[in-house]
Amino acid sequence: MGYGSILRDGCFAGEIHVVTGGGSGIGRCVAHELASLGAQVVIIGRRQEKLDRVLAEIAEDGGKAEAYAFDIRDEGAVKTAIAAIVGRHGRIHGLINNAGGQFPAPLAAISKKGFEAVVANNLTGGFLMMRETYLQSMQMHGGAIVNMAADMWRGMPGMAHSGAARAGMVNLTKSAAYEWAPAGVRVNCVAPGWIASSGMDTYDGSTRALIPQLGKHVPIGRIGSEAEVSGVICFLLSPAASFVTGITVPIDGGAPLGSALFPIGKGRGVAPFDGFHRATTPQVLSGDDA
Template sequence: MSALTQKPPGYRSVFAPGLLARRVVVVTGGGSGIGRCTAHELASLGAQVVLIGRDSAKLQDTAGEILLDCAGAGGHASFHACDIRQEAAVRSVVTAIVAAHGRIDALVNNAGGQYISPLENISAKGWQAVLDTNLTGGFLMARECYVQSMQAHGGAIVNIVADIWGSMPGMGHSGAARAGMVSFTETAAVEWARSGVRVNAVAPGYIASSGMDHYPLEAGPMLREMRDTVPAGRFGNEAETSAAIVFLLSPAASFISGTVLRVDGARPQVRMGWGQVAAPVAAQGRDAVKPFEGFHRYVTPRVFAGDGPHPNPLPHAGEGA
C-alpha cells in the first residue's frame, strides 16, 4: 500500500475502547468541524453514529472516513440530509432513525452558524436565520429525539453553545441564540429527568476548527490575534471539544445534568488591567495544558495557514513549539 493510499492512524481517544459500543448517537452538523471530529471519536468508541446536516456530500465524506477508520472498533456511520430549521423535516428524519436503529441513545446538538456583524447592521431576516439555526433547530432535534425515543428509553443530550459569558459583541444574534440554548438545556434537564434523560451543554471558546474558514478573509488578522487574549496562550482544537462532549455522554457523567462545561482556556475570566495574559510558549508546552491532538484527520483552518508547520495554531510563527 503506497503512502498516498495508506489508511491514516485511528482516533486517539482518552476513553476506554468500547465505551459506547452499540450506542446510537445522532450528531447534527456532522459533516465538518467539531461535529465531524466528535463523530469520529464516538465511532472509534463503538457507537453507531448518525450524521445530520444539509450538505449530503460532506456527510457522505465523513461517513466514509468513519467506515474506513473505525470498522475495527465496531463503530459505524450513516447519514441523513436534513434542514434542522424545518419542523416537519426534523420529525421525519428522527422517525427514520428510530425505524432503522430501534432507538436513539444520545444526541449531540452541534449544528450552528453565524456571521460577524454589529447589531445595527443585522436585518430581521439575518437575525431570524441565526436564531432558527442555533436555537430553534436544536430545540426541534432534542424534542423529537425525546418524544420519539428517549421518553421511553432514556438517553443523553449535549447541546453545543458558545462563549457567551460577557455576551458576544459583533455576533449579537448568535449570543442571544446560544444564551437561549443554555436556558433550554437547564429546563430540559429538569423536565426530562423523570424519563432518565440527562441534558447538558458544552461551550467551546476559541477553537481552531474548519468553521473559521467561513469567515471573510479580512477577519483573518483579528482571528489570529484572538489567542493573545486567552490565558492558556493558544486556541483549542476540535479533539479537546469532542473529549468534553464524550465525557458528558459517558456513564462517568451519570449524575451531571443541566450544566454547561466550558472548553475555553479561561478566556471569559480575562479582565481589563491585567495586561498580557497569554501564557508564554514555555508554559504552553507543559503537560497539564499542552494541546491534546487526538483527531488524526484534523486540518488547520486556512486562516492560520501561514503560521508554520504545527498542525494546531498554538504559538505565533517563529516562537517555536
C-alpha cells in the first residue's frame, strides 16, 4: 500500500521539492506525499540518521529523495546547500519551510537566549531558506513556497516566543508573495493546530499530561493527522493553486473559533483523513504512555 494522496498521480513528476524538517513529523509526511506524486524530494534536517531513515522509506516505496544535513539558522550552510541543490538539479520548483521547534514556558521565565533561539528556529531560518531559494532559483524560474505557522490567532500563552515567530512568518509570507509575484513565485502559509505527530512526544511534565485532552477543545472533536496538513501543503504547491498567494490556511478543526458562551457540543465530528500509509501514533496518544 502506498500513500493515499487525493491529488492525481504524477502531478509533481520531474519537479524538485525541498522540505525542511523532513526527518520526522509533518515534514516526513509531506516528503512521502510529494515523492508518491512523482517529485524528486530533497529533505533537510540537522540529524543525518533521521534523514537516512526517511530516505530508506521513500526508496522502499519507489520514490526519489536525497538529503542534506545542516542547521537552517546557519546562513552560510543555507547558501551552500541551495547552491548544491540547484547545481545538481538546475532549479527548485517548491520549498516547504516546515522546520521549527519550541519549548513550553511562561513568558516571564523565557530568557533572551531562549527567545532568540525559538525565533531563529521558526522564523529566521525559514527566511534564509526562502531568500536563497528565490535568489538562486525562483527569481529566474518561478516556483511555489509554503511556510509553516501555527494556531496563534488568540495569542500563544505558554509559548509566547513561538507565537511571536509564527505571527512573523504569516506577515513575511504576505510580503514575499507581493514582492516575488512578478517572478512567477507564489508564497503561502499553513497554520496547523493540534496534530498527532512525533513532535508531541518531545514534551514532558504538565504539557505532556494535557496532550491527550486536546481533542476535547476542538469543535470537530479530535486532533488532526499529518496527512491532513500535507494534503493542504501539496495543494498549495500544485498548479490548481496557481492563483493563490499570500494566504495562511488554518488546519485546526475550528479550535480558535470557540467561546465560553457557546460550549462545544458532542456529536459525530468529522472522520480523519489517513492518507499517510506510514503514519504512527505518538506514544503520548497511544493510551500506554508511561
